[in-house]
Amino acid sequence: MIDQRRGRETDLPTRPEPAAAQPTLLDHMGGPMGFVYSTVPVVVFVAAGAFLPLPMTIGVSLAAGLALTGFRLLRGERFTSAIGGLLGLAIAVGIVAWTGSAKDFFVLGIWMALAGFVVTFGSVLARRPLTGVIWNLMHGNEHAWRADAVTLRAHDVATLAAAAVFGARFVVKEWLYLADSTTWLAIAKIIMGTPLTVLAALVVLWAFRRTTERLVPQQRTRPTGS
Known part of the structure; x- marks a missing residue:
């Protein structure tokens, strides 16, 4: 009887363990x-x-x-x-x-924004959008992603979104810097910091997922037999 009970218990389907919660975009950025x-x-x-x-x-x-x-x-x-x-x-x-000068507390961020704009926008002009280059490096640098028009267009959009954030930061902060407005420089840094970064990162994440769906073979799970 004991063996039969054990046999019955092993035949019962086991409950799958709940999947671990995947970190959100905000979690990756420090929450x-x-x-x-x-x-x-x-x-x-x-x-x-x-x-x-x-x-x-x-x-x-x-x-x-x-x-x-x-x-x-x-x-x-x-x-x-x-x-x-x-x-x-x-x-x-x-x-x-x-x-x-107190306003020079923000000068490093201003010039980093300009450098970010030049790199991102320049990569789009060169037909090698930076987000696509990064995605390909993350996947072994073995995909002809630029040959796929949909993928290339997605990374154009994502890289231009990043360029827009960098460009906006430079224009606004440089204008406030020249106006000697340290307080407004601080406000601009806060408003145009994490919030704009999150928006641009959402577009980049969309491009990454779209590229993965198109270029990376998806493994299909086979149903287990009884």
Whole structure:
């Protein structure tokens, strides 16, 4: 009887384990806290600059950056991710200390936006949109993706979306930089930072999925016999 019961129990279908939740796009970008991490140093610098002389503003900003980095490490984030924000802050305040102008806190981001626009838009003009190049590298660099008109068009759209974000950031921030508006530079950095990045990333993700569906053979699962 015991063996028969065991036999019956093994014949019963087992419940499949629930699939692990796939990380969302926002998760890949650090989640909601990623937006906070990119915002806090800017807010601290501008707020301190409104009441303190420049050397003290730099000191307060670095102290806040160190505290934020320590908090991120305590939360278990990767060292490279946590230290990257501190490194960017150190470069920004280093430029401010060198030039003596608070608005130069944003100059690195302005020129990085221009460089991003030149690279992305230039790749479209060269008929090698950057998102397509990246997708192909991620898939062994073995697909003739440019020979497929639909795929090439999708990556044109995705790369132009990235170029539009970079171009908008450069134009707006450069205009505010020339107008000596440090406060509005901070507001523009926050508004045109993570939100625009998410929008562009959604378009890139769409192009990646479309390319994968067209060029990568899909493995079909066979039904298991009884």
